[in-house]
Amino acid sequence: MSIRTQDYQAHIDEANCKLILSGSLRLNAAPEYQPISDLMDAACVVAQQGSPAILTLDLTDLRFLNSSGINLLYQFVLKVKKQGGLGLRVLGSNSNAWQPKSLSNMVKFMPTLELVMT
Amino acid sequence: MGGLIAIGRLRVSSEFDDEFYLGLPKSLAPWDAANHVAQFLSAWLEETLKQRQFSVDSLNYVINELMENAIKYAADGRIELAVCVANDALLVSLTHPLLESRAKIYQALAQQVFEADPELLFAEIIERNTDADAGEQTGAGLGLVSLRQNYQAGLAFGFQRQDSSEIVQTTTQVSLPWQ
Numbered sequence: 001m002s003i004r005t006q007d008y009q010a011h012i013d014e015a016n017c018k019l020i021l022s023g024s025l026r027l028n029a030a031p032e033y034q035p036i037s038d039l040m041d042a043a044c045v046v047a048q049q050g051s052p053a054i055l056t057l058d059l060t061d062l063r064f065l066n067s068s069g070i071n072l073l074y075q076f077v078l079k080v081k082k083q084g085g086l087g088l089r090v091l092g093s094n095s096n097a098w099q100p101k102s103l104s105n106m107v108k109f110m111p112t113l114e115l116v117m118t
Numbered sequence: 119m120g121g122l123i124a125i126g127r128l129r130v131s132s133e134f135d136d137e138f139y140l141g142l143p144k145s146l147a148p149w150d151a152a153n154h155v156a157q158f159l160s161a162w163l164e165e166t167l168k169q170r171q172f173s174v175d176s177l178n179y180v181i182n183e184l185m186e187n188a189i190k191y192a193a194d195g196r197i198e199l200a201v202c203v204a205n206d207a208l209l210v211s212l213t214h215p216l217l218e219s220r221a222k223i224y225q226a227l228a229q230q231v232f233e234a235d236p237e238l239l240f241a242e243i244i245e246r247n248t249d250a251d252a253g254e255q256t257g258a259g260l261g262l263v264s265l266r267q268n269y270q271a272g273l274a275f276g277f278q279r280q281d282s283s284e285i286v287q288t289t290t291q292v293s294l295p296w297q
Contacts, residue, residue: 026153026182028190030247067183067261074244097175101268105240 001042003035008062010036012043017050019043022061025069033072040076047086054087055080059103060118063096070102074109081110089114123225125232126274128291129209134202138163141198144189144214152185159201163208171297172208176269177201180292183261184212191224193217193285207272207293214288221277221286227259228275228290236267265292 002011008023019040027033047055057076065073080088090106092099094117107113122128131137140155160178181199188197195215202209216224231239243259265271276289 024153026186028149028186064178064182066179066186067264070264071244071247071260075248078244078248097173098179098268102264105237109241109244 001039003039010039012039012046014046016056017043017047017054018056018058020058020061022063024064025062026064026066027068029068030072033068037072037076044080044083044086052087053085054089056089056091058091059096059099060091060093062099065098065102073103074106077106077110077113081112087112087114089116092117094118121279123277123279124274125225125228125276126272126291128274128276128289129202129204129211129293131202134204134209136203138201139198140200141196143196144192144194147185147189147197149186149189152182152189155185155199156182159199163201167203167208170203170208172294173269173297176271176294177208177210179269180210180265180271180294183265184210184290184292187261187290188212188214191216191220193220195285204293207295209291209293211289211291213276215285216288218279218284218286221279221288224288225275225277227262228273231259231262231266232273232275234263236263239263240267262290270295 002009008021008025011020013020043055047053077088080086088110090103090113092103092115094100100117103115107115156178159181160174163177164174192214193216197214200211202211240263243263262273266273272293274291278287280287
């Protein structure tokens, strides 16, 4: 399952229970982000069948994310926390300037979330 | 002309060493214009201001956020973007017309972003969006508060009401301290 455009890619790596977002995401508000939100939900279903049930969200190659996209990520974290039963690991890169700034707060919203910055 | 309502300290041309202006009509600003303008100005200023230390990525984010807001919400008219070089900071200033009803909403949001603890407000906006339908969710408040929280940016806003019209000229100024 994947979405590929000129600007960004979103892909579920089922074998590794991983959702990979890459490129530059500058979509206009929540309705335009809906296909990615749907893909995130599908990735949760895949990851819930794993043992342990952990979804890895790989943002290492996501170079740019606008504030609507940041909202999407945080809404997703809150949804996973609320539903329970699924762990969340987020991979980021310090070489993408927005990531250390914007991802570090996620742990406050979901204390069990594992944030790995490289 | 009505009076200017300012939130924060709006800075004026006499305070700047240099200014770079870009103006375009709203009708020629599709969504992609935010990206194009942000990419172009960031790359160009990286070359032009080599003697200054600033984050090109931060500048890119700021311009993109302000332009996205203008493209979404501005009334018909001219969107004017200025990047200003001051002693202490690089400023991005965006001015555009807003319908009065929209300007009231933006003014209340600006006041909140200016006064609130950015960390608490960030959490509040995320929670608020959780309860909203997808169509009602917006990154507007989140974008402004993230500028304060994540980029240590200073914010100022201006609202210039014009008599005999429902248009409010709205200015958003973001200052990024030199590194």
